[in-house]
Amino acid sequence: MRVVDLSQPIHTGMQVYPGDPDVTLTTVATVTEDGYQVASLHAGSHTGTHLDAPLHSIPGGGSVDDIDLARLVGPARIVRCTGLAPNEVVTWPSVADQLGNLDGLTMVMFRTGWSEYFGEDRYLEHPVLAPEVAHRLLAAGIDVVGVDTLNPDPTLDNEGRLPFHAAFLDAGGVIIENLTNLVEVTWDRPVVSVLPLALAGADGAPVRAVALDADGRL
Template sequence: MQVVDLSHPVRTGMQVFPGDPSVELRSAATVAADGFAVAQLHLGSHTGTHLDAPLHTVQDGTAVDAMPLEALMGPARIVSLPGSAANTVLSWKDVSGQLAGLLPGTIVLFSTGWSRHFNTPAYLEHPTFDAEIAERLVAAGVRLVGVDTLNPDPTPGPAEPGQAQGGTFLPFHDVFLGSGGGIVENLTNLDEVPWPEPWFSALPLRLEGLDGSPVRAVAFKP
């Protein structure tokens, strides 16, 4: 089996969505002092490469532990969008040519190359995706979509933490999560997947009743 890791490493001080909990990993026990090693983790549910469950933006939506696992793995279509400029709004016309013949249940992954800016201020100025894309994907039977950016919608700057949570700044989320689907954010290495139509997996921790979870996202060829 060939496997490509599509996940950013989780480390202390890594970049997070403006206003989200900071990430701190510290030692709670060591082999030298205690005979075993244990780490203490402080992080938000949307740290690093992670899954947004419907509950993230939908009142009484499905929590991450209740999402069907079969919807979070399966055949994927990578849509390559190299050269996407900062703050560009990508439209259905920009992506439709690579989505012909899409079968229901296919996972769609958008590769803009923006993950190269992860952990820099430029990462906040990522391309975004028009809500029509979400509408078309939902109509085609897509239940999981992934992006190699912080957000398929615009991300507020550091001086505006939480501003996007009101709903008006999250049209892609509103449509896709509102349909019961999931969104994987902060993917990386999509351009390193050498084969067409890979299988994809992004399984979350079983965090009861929560709105999202970090995942270990991978593309593989059985």
């Protein structure tokens, strides 16, 4: 079975959404001195490759532990929309030809290629998804969407408005951000797992996202 890791490694000083808690991963006990090794992790709920629950932007929305895990494992469609300019908007007409016949799919992932800039200032100038994309996917029965960017909405100069988040999360959808390695998923209908840490009552959580070529075995 082929497995592709779609997750950004979590490490001290890694890039986060502007204003989010800094990430520190520190060894606090070692085998030499203590007989075992333990690390201390300080990070925000939206660190690295992570899941946005409705609570993230919808008052009273569902939290991470409210999400049915069956929604987060299943066949996916990866939409190719590379060669985009910084901050370019991905419209529905520009991707509609790749989003026909979504029957039987659990989620849709958008591959812009922007993950190659993770850790650089340019990563903040990523392409974004038009709100119509959210509405169209929801109408087609897709309520889990992923992006290989920091945000499906603008990260810089957004004036506090996140229209894709508002549309998708208000409908009970789930957003996965900071995916990577989507280019390595070269087969159709990968089985994708984006299971989050079980953070009770949380608005988001890191996930270990993977794509599987299950060959009918799942």
